[in-house]
Structure formats: C-alpha cells, structure tokens
Amino acid sequence: MITTKQKELIKATVPVLREHGVALTTHFYNRMFTHNPELKNVFNMGNQGSGKQQLSLAMAVLAYAENIEDPSVLLAAVTKIGHKHMSLDIRPEHYGIVGRHLLASISEVLGDGATAELLAAWAVAYQQLADLMTGLEMKLYSDSVAKEGGWTGWRPFLVKQKKQESEEITSFYLYPADGGKVADFLPGQYISVRLFLPEMNLFQPRQYSLSSAPNGAYYRISVKKEKGTTKHPNGMISNRLHDAVQVGDVVEVAPPAGDFFLNTGKQTPVVFISGGIGQTPLLSMLEYLTSTNSDREIVWVHGCRNRKVHAFREPLTTLEAQHGTLKKHIFYDSLDEEMQVEGYYEGIVELDKLKEQAMLRDADYYICGPAAFIKKQFKDLSAMGVSGEAIHYEEFGPANLVLS
Structure with a gap:
C-alpha cells in the first residue's frame, strides 16, 4: 500500500516528468530492448522509430504521477491501454520486466536526484498500477475465451479473399485456419495482425479496425497501402499485406479488442465522421445498423482526396438507397465533373457547411481519422453546442490526444 509520504514524493517528480518525460521513456525503451530484445517482437517498432510510443508513455507516466492521489480518474485511459495490451498478448510476467527497466531508467536519468526513498516510492506506485492493469487484462482475456469462437493469444487465420476497394485500400477476408468460428465483437473494435518481417528478423503486430459487421464466420480488415516507407518500419505490415500476402496465406490474429464501439443499446440518431482510412471502424458500425434493420437516423460524413482513393463509395450509395x-455527405479535396452532384462537396470536411443536416437532436457523434482531423471535428462540434459526452473518437496509433 502506498503511503502518504510516497505519494508526495511521486507528485514532486511531476515538474521533471513534464520537462524530461520523453527523455526518460526514450532511455527506458532503449534499455529494455538492449536487455530484453525479444520484446521487439511485441512492440510496434514503427512507433518506436517515429517517437510516438515514447511520447505516449511519457504522457501516461505524467498523468499517473499527477493523479497518484486518485488513480481511478484514469480509468478510461487505463481501459484503452488494457484493450491494446490484450491485443498484443501482454501477460502479467511482462510487467516485472517493464518495472525493472523503468526503475533503472529513473535512477540512470535522474542521477543523484533518484534517492533510495524516491525509487522505493515509484516501485510501490508502479506495482499498484501493474496490479490494476493485470486485473483488468485478465478479465478481458477471460471474457474473450468465454465467447463462442473466442480465444486468447495468437491464432492462425487464412486469407480467403483480397478485394481492392480503391487505388490505395484493399480488404482482407480472414477465416480461422482451424475451421472454427470467430468470436463476435462490438462494431468499431479492432484486431491485431502479426507477420514476420525478414528484413527486421522480427515478428511485428499491427492493429486494424474490423470493417464489417459481426458475422461469426470471418473478419474483414481494410488496409491502406502506405507510400515512401520501404526503409521505415511504419507501414511495413500494411505494405506487406498488399504486396506479399496472397489468398491462401496464413497470418496470426489476436482476438477483437478496443473501447471505441457503437452503443448498440441506444435508439437515438448517430453521425459518423471520418477522414481517409478512418472510415473502417465506422463502416462496421454502419453495416451493423443496416444489417439489423435499425430505424435509427444515420448521417455519414467522410472526407478523402478524390473518388479514386475513396473506398466503399458504391456500397455506401447502395446502402443509402436501401436504408x-x-x-x-462526401468531401473531396477536388471534385471532378462526375462528382459535382448532391451530397458531394469540395474541400476538407467542414461540418459548418452541413449545419442542421449533421446536427441531429440527441445524436451521438463518432469520429475517426488522423489526429488533426479529430481535433478539428471535435472543436467544430463543441462550437456548435454538442456536449463532450456525445462525441466519441478513435485515434490511430498510440493515444496522444487529450480533448475536452
């Protein structure tokens, strides 16, 4: 149990964490991968190379120190991390390795400032957090196994179909190699896919939103091919799926996870707002609503560069006609003559152009896309009087956005 004095010691490190948090987490990851290189197979090395993971961890450590008096206020953030950990098959024994390197990094980075008392306080605080996380994650594992077709860890799946949805986006239809069923999921959740990269001599996992409604037989992911990343880990898995993975190949998949999902118990209107590949989790939500013949009012707002890169354009038009x-409402950076029709707009997504067409009474708003896109839509919705509780968003990659 952490003492009052230890809490004060933790809080006293907040200024240092604000100024040097990224330096600390960078040192930590370098140290851990040097002593435990096997963990490179667990972590997204693309996010390591870009610095996103170091920033995300620095923000999390700072938030924990700032709220050490009442960590329960971090429940939403902890839940999001727990889902990500389950999708990466993080187990309780991993926390011992991380804790050892984190404490050593605090000592090495702070030098004389890392007193025995301070290190002891952080050891207790870290164990408190580890106990919280492992408890949450073990429940997620247990719930996953309890589902029909559920499992934990990595399960082999066959790629039975590849379907090109646009110039950049291809869908992959994944079926269990063992012939069994797949667990249902909440529309909006994701799976992790793991491939071996010979050029890195590592397994690398990536999270992809499920882009179809639950069906019990297969999972569909829709993946964007990245450009200019052949020498950088970020984009390597997506590009390998496009270029090297063929129908009949086997990939490893972790069970569905994620805390961004459609509230299927409501009957109120929904507004889906996406940018680029960010439409994938919202497609799952939309397909769920249309396949269950929901009578909820639905508004679909999407932005991308042009119709050539606009995936699922025709299926969406069909759904609109049927439902x-x-x-x-579709926004393109530039409209060609064929697209100068009702429902299409030139420029970036501007909710102000839609006004009452997208501002529905008692609606929930689901946003997914790049960080800058999410920030803009959140700000615009707030300016229009939408409460923060009605706005739900998913940030691709390590969570660094803090919106309120």
Whole structure:
C-alpha cells in the first residue's frame, strides 16, 4: 500500500516528468530492448522509430504521477491501454520486466536526484498500477475465451479473399485456419495482425479496425497501402499485406479488442465522421445498423482526396438507397465533373457547411481519422453546442490526444 509520504514524493517528480518525460521513456525503451530484445517482437517498432510510443508513455507516466492521489480518474485511459495490451498478448510476467527497466531508467536519468526513498516510492506506485492493469487484462482475456469462437493469444487465420476497394485500400477476408468460428465483437473494435518481417528478423503486430459487421464466420480488415516507407518500419505490415500476402496465406490474429464501439443499446440518431482510412471502424458500425434493420437516423460524413482513393463509395450509395434513414455527405479535396452532384462537396470536411443536416437532436457523434482531423471535428462540434459526452473518437496509433 502506498503511503502518504510516497505519494508526495511521486507528485514532486511531476515538474521533471513534464520537462524530461520523453527523455526518460526514450532511455527506458532503449534499455529494455538492449536487455530484453525479444520484446521487439511485441512492440510496434514503427512507433518506436517515429517517437510516438515514447511520447505516449511519457504522457501516461505524467498523468499517473499527477493523479497518484486518485488513480481511478484514469480509468478510461487505463481501459484503452488494457484493450491494446490484450491485443498484443501482454501477460502479467511482462510487467516485472517493464518495472525493472523503468526503475533503472529513473535512477540512470535522474542521477543523484533518484534517492533510495524516491525509487522505493515509484516501485510501490508502479506495482499498484501493474496490479490494476493485470486485473483488468485478465478479465478481458477471460471474457474473450468465454465467447463462442473466442480465444486468447495468437491464432492462425487464412486469407480467403483480397478485394481492392480503391487505388490505395484493399480488404482482407480472414477465416480461422482451424475451421472454427470467430468470436463476435462490438462494431468499431479492432484486431491485431502479426507477420514476420525478414528484413527486421522480427515478428511485428499491427492493429486494424474490423470493417464489417459481426458475422461469426470471418473478419474483414481494410488496409491502406502506405507510400515512401520501404526503409521505415511504419507501414511495413500494411505494405506487406498488399504486396506479399496472397489468398491462401496464413497470418496470426489476436482476438477483437478496443473501447471505441457503437452503443448498440441506444435508439437515438448517430453521425459518423471520418477522414481517409478512418472510415473502417465506422463502416462496421454502419453495416451493423443496416444489417439489423435499425430505424435509427444515420448521417455519414467522410472526407478523402478524390473518388479514386475513396473506398466503399458504391456500397455506401447502395446502402443509402436501401436504408431510408441514411444520408451521406462526401468531401473531396477536388471534385471532378462526375462528382459535382448532391451530397458531394469540395474541400476538407467542414461540418459548418452541413449545419442542421449533421446536427441531429440527441445524436451521438463518432469520429475517426488522423489526429488533426479529430481535433478539428471535435472543436467544430463543441462550437456548435454538442456536449463532450456525445462525441466519441478513435485515434490511430498510440493515444496522444487529450480533448475536452
């Protein structure tokens, strides 16, 4: 149990963490991968190379220190991390390795400032957090196994179909190699896919949103091919899926996870707002609503560069024709003559152009896309009077956005 004095010692490190948090987490990851290189197979080395993971961890450590008096206020953030850990098959024994290197890094980075008392306080604080995380994650593992078709860890899946959805995006239909069923999921959740990269001599996992409604037979992911990343780990898995993985190949998949999902118990309107590949989790939500014949009012707002890169354009048009309560609004950077019709707009997504067409009474707003896109839509919705509780968003990659 952490003492009052230890809490004070933790809080006293907040200024240092604000100024040097990224330096600390960078040192930590370098140290851990040097002593435990096997963990490179667990972590996204693309995010390591870009610095995103170091920033994300620095923000998390700072938030924990700032709220050491009442860590329960971090429940939403802890839940998000727990889902990500389950999708990476993080187990309780990993926390011992991380804790050892984190404490050593605090000592090495702070030098004389890392007194025995301070290190002891952080050891207790870290164990408190580790106990919280492992408890949450063990429940997620247990719940996953309890589902029909559920499992934990990595399960082999066959790629039975590859379907090109646009110039950049291809869908992969994944079926269990063992012939069994797949667990249902909440529309909006993701799976982790793991491939071996010979050029890195590592397994690398990546999270991809499920882009179809639950069906019990297969999972569909829709993946964007990245450009200019052949020498950088970020984008390597997506590009390998496009270029090297063929129908009949086997990939490893972790069970569905994620805390961004459609509230299927509501009957109120929903507004989906996406940028680029960010439409994938929202497609799952949309397909769920249309496949269950929901009478909820639905507005679909999507932005991308042009119709050539716009995936699922025709299926969306079909759904709109079949589903009387669905209305779509599409923004392209530039409109060609064929697209200068009702429901299409030139420029970036501007909710102000739609006004009452997207501002529905008692609606929930689901946003997914790049960080800058999410920030803009959140700000614009807030300016229009939408409460923060009605706005739900998913940031691709390590969570660094803090919106309120």
